[in-house]
Amino acid sequence: MSVDLSAVQAAAERIRPFVHRTPVLTSSTFDAELGAHLFFKCENLQKVGAFKARGAVNAVLSLPEAERAEGVVTHSSGNHAAALAYAARICGVRCTVVMPDTAPAIKATAVRGYGADIVWCKNAERQATADRVLAERGGTFVHPFDRDEIIAGQGTAALELLDEVGAVDVMVAPVGGGGLLGGTAIVTKSRCPEARVIGAEPEAVDDAYRSLQSGVRQPAVPTPQTIADGLLTGLGERNFAILQERDVEIITVDEPAIVAAARDVLERMKILIEPSAGTVLAVLRREPERWRGLRIGLVLSGGNTDFAWLER
Amino acid sequence: MSVDLSAVQAAAERIRPFVHRTPVLTSSTFDAELGAHLFFKCENLQKVGAFKARGAVNAVLSLPEAERAEGVVTHSSGNHAAALAYAARICGVRCTVVMPDTAPAIKATAVRGYGADIVWCKNAERQATADRVLAERGGTFVHPFDRDEIIAGQGTAALELLDEVGAVDVMVAPVGGGGLLGGTAIVTKSRCPEARVIGAEPEAVDDAYRSLQSGVRQPAVPTPQTIADGLLTGLGERNFAILQERDVEIITVDEPAIVAAARDVLERMKILIEPSAGTVLAVLRREPERWRGLRIGLVLSGGNTDFAWLER
Numbered sequence: 001m002s003v004d005l006s007a008v009q010a011a012a013e014r015i016r017p018f019v020h021r022t023p024v025l026t027s028s029t030f031d032a033e034l035g036a037h038l039f040f041k042c043e044n045l046q047k048v049g050a051f052k053a054r055g056a057v058n059a060v061l062s063l064p065e066a067e068r069a070e071g072v073v074t075h076s077s078g079n080h081a082a083a084l085a086y087a088a089r090i091c092g093v094r095c096t097v098v099m100p101d102t103a104p105a106i107k108a109t110a111v112r113g114y115g116a117d118i119v120w121c122k123n124a125e126r127q128a129t130a131d132r133v134l135a136e137r138g139g140t141f142v143h144p145f146d147r148d149e150i151i152a153g154q155g156t157a158a159l160e161l162l163d164e165v166g167a168v169d170v171m172v173a174p175v176g177g178g179g180l181l182g183g184t185a186i187v188t189k190s191r192c193p194e195a196r197v198i199g200a201e202p203e204a205v206d207d208a209y210r211s212l213q214s215g216v217r218q219p220a221v222p223t224p225q226t227i228a229d230g231l232l233t234g235l236g237e238r239n240f241a242i243l244q245e246r247d248v249e250i251i252t253v254d255e256p257a258i259v260a261a262a263r264d265v266l267e268r269m270k271i272l273i274e275p276s277a278g279t280v281l282a283v284l285r286r287e288p289e290r291w292r293g294l295r296i297g298l299v300l301s302g303g304n305t306d307f308a309w310l311e312r
Numbered sequence: 313m314s315v316d317l318s319a320v321q322a323a324a325e326r327i328r329p330f331v332h333r334t335p336v337l338t339s340s341t342f343d344a345e346l347g348a349h350l351f352f353k354c355e356n357l358q359k360v361g362a363f364k365a366r367g368a369v370n371a372v373l374s375l376p377e378a379e380r381a382e383g384v385v386t387h388s389s390g391n392h393a394a395a396l397a398y399a400a401r402i403c404g405v406r407c408t409v410v411m412p413d414t415a416p417a418i419k420a421t422a423v424r425g426y427g428a429d430i431v432w433c434k435n436a437e438r439q440a441t442a443d444r445v446l447a448e449r450g451g452t453f454v455h456p457f458d459r460d461e462i463i464a465g466q467g468t469a470a471l472e473l474l475d476e477v478g479a480v481d482v483m484v485a486p487v488g489g490g491g492l493l494g495g496t497a498i499v500t501k502s503r504c505p506e507a508r509v510i511g512a513e514p515e516a517v518d519d520a521y522r523s524l525q526s527g528v529r530q531p532a533v534p535t536p537q538t539i540a541d542g543l544l545t546g547l548g549e550r551n552f553a554i555l556q557e558r559d560v561e562i563i564t565v566d567e568p569a570i571v572a573a574a575r576d577v578l579e580r581m582k583i584l585i586e587p588s589a590g591t592v593l594a595v596l597r598r599e600p601e602r603w604r605g606l607r608i609g610l611v612l613s614g615g616n617t618d619f620a621w622l623e624r
Contacts, residue, residue, distance in 0.1 A: 023335035025357060044582045045337060270356045270615030272582040303582030307622060 002242070003148050005190035008155035008183060011058040015153060018057045018090050019047050022157070024164050029268045034284055036291040039168070041161040044273045044303025048110070050230070051157050051180055051301050052083035052144075058153030059142050060087040068093050071139035075126040077103035078230060079302055080144035085114035096137060098130045106306075145177030146236035155183025159191075161297050167192045169294040172280045174301050175199035175208045175250065176231035178239025184299060185246040199243065199250040200279035202226040202258060208235040209250040212243060227309055228258055230276035230302060251283040258282050259309050265300070266310070274305040314554070315460050317502035320467035320495060323370040327465060330369045330402050331359050334469070336476050341580045346596055348603040351480070353473040356585045356615025360422070362542070363469050363492055363613050364395035364456075370465030371454050372399040380405050383451035387438040389415035390542060391614055392456035397426035408449060410442045418618075457489030458548035467495025471503075473609050479504045481606040484592045486613050487511035487520045487562065488543035490551025496611060497558040511555065511562040512591035514538040514570060520547040521562040524555060539621055540570055542588035542614060563595040570594050571621050577612070578622070586617040 022042045030038050043051040060072060071094030074084050081097045088095030095116035099108060100123035111118055121129035134141055143150065157180070158171060171188040175181040178199075185197045201208050204226040207218040220234025235243075242248075253261075262278030265271060280298040284291055334354045342350050355363035372384060383406030386396050393409045400407035407428035411420060412435035420430055433441035446453055455462065469492070470483060483500040487493040490511075497509045513520050516538040519530040532546025547555075554560075565573075574590030577583060592610040596603055 049582060266584055270361060270584040272578055272584060310619060
């Protein structure tokens with residue numbers, strides 16, 4: 001059975017003690033710029049610095065006791081790794097993360113800080129290495145986005161947003177593998193059937209855009225070059241179907257627009273977001289006339305970043 | 313009559329439609345570092361980017377109609393200027409701000425953006441210039457901190473914090489003129505009589521520290537050299553009395569500690585604070601053993617800053 005609103009509501013109940021109910025911020029500056037009413041769901045202020053904590057905690061808490069005892073395994077170079085390590089720690093579950101040797105040292109430090117084991121591999125051998133770890137150690141593989149419990153968990157951010165501000169006309173979330181956008185679309189179209197759900201995607205990794213345009217899921221861009229390092233992966237199979245069914249629209253943005261949006265959010269809203277999260281404001285700015293008078297939810301996906309891009 | 317808890321509660325009612333109820337954030341990182349439970353009241357996410365909106369809105373809304381019609385005047389190089397301009401705009405009141413020619417251009421832009429007039433002067437002639445403007449144009453002078461309605465308004469931040477998290481053992485706020493610390497002390501000692509109220513002050517402008525140590529209000533440091541540009545002014549007369557009566561303790565911190573705290577808050581909590589606000593974490597770090605197991609409220613005063621200090 002695919003994920004629906006009730007699965008997201010159940011996830012929200014399940015994860016509540018272990019994640020933040022993040023604030024929803026408004027900005028008179030950006031409202032004036034776009035002539036709209038913007039509601040920013042601040043997942044940059046979430047545990048482990050990103051929405052990924054929601055799905056990971058839901059996934060681990062959803063495992064039957066016997067499976068929990070075997071531990072969890074994933075591969076990730078980024079926020080999902082830290083999120084699953086965090087989720088495993090709060091549940092007292094063993095966690096092994098396969099990380100590509102290109103992963104930033106700071107991410108490895110975070111993963112180790114939550115008590116997870118790291119197995120290093122070459123970037124192209126992530127799945128093979130995870131399969132080997134599973135064969136040797138046992139445990140449950142928790143995919144970063146192509147898994148129902150993950151999608152339901154990520155949907156809880158939009159659920160909280162709508163609970164707090166009421167109905168919206170438009171909802172925007174970034175899209176990489178599509179777990180966040182998928183969960184967001186499920187919640188939004190259930191609660192506000194007339195609303196438009198928009199995925200924000202860097203031009204440089206536009207496989208979700210091409211997938212929805214063509215109606216055929218496109219492979220991930222092989223050597224992605226974007227500052228939005230949370231959005232490198234290709235759209236997952238489950239999420240492709242969810243986005244198709246809910247008539248989700250993808251808008252792409254170029255690199256300078258992403259950086260400008262992230263910087264403007266820092267300067268005007270006083271919060272640090274990672275460039276991946278900047279895409280949601282950037283896509284609105286591409287068609288400024290389109291949003292006049294509308295109520296728009298935006299999911300700021302995370303805040304794990306250094307400051308190198310600020311100096312550009 | 314001096315300011316008391318009921319004056320702060322009345323201010324909270326009065327200003328509610330015009331200011332944000334800012335979020336209270338926690339940080340497992342800083343909790344672990346200090347072995348304490350920290351609650352950060354995020355006034356960097358307030359209207360005009362600082363707690364000053366609270367006092368200014370309360371002051372303007374508290375004016376009788378006849379006085380409102382005459383307009384308001386102040387002198388300020390920083391957040392109070394923008395806050396009073398904002399308060400005047402929402403009340404439809406004329407506002408004139410005397411600004412020293414050393415004020416940053418960005419502050420003048422903000423003040424003009426709210427529709428206020430600016431009269432420029434030399435830094436030493438701020439009060440004289442304001443007096444001349446008052447003689448010429450009439451209106452009410454709204455002092456940035458040595459005024460009851462301002463102190464009551466600033467106290468609403470601590471009131472919201474305590475309403476949200478319950479009693480604390482320690483409350484920390486920065487001290488410049490003392491409006492924020494005074495209002496914070498009034499609220500905290502009324503609600504939690506056993507709590508310790510601490511003012512965070514840069515070593516370079518330690519007049520509040522020396523005032524409370526000596527029992528005699530000390531003059532402002534004449535040529536203050538600190539990155540905490542919100543804390544340059546000397547402690548006000550009303551506020552000195554309030555701090556004395558409530559046994560407030562001042563802890564001073566040096567410049568590198570202020571910068572490190574502001575940077576760490578950005579990196580770990582994903583929020584941008586101005587260096588002045590970094591003082592509250594910096595003072596706790598000076599005596600790390602002292603806070604074990606305690607519940608500590610911290611008022612992050614504002615977020616109006618460029619990024620120059622980040623690159624230090």
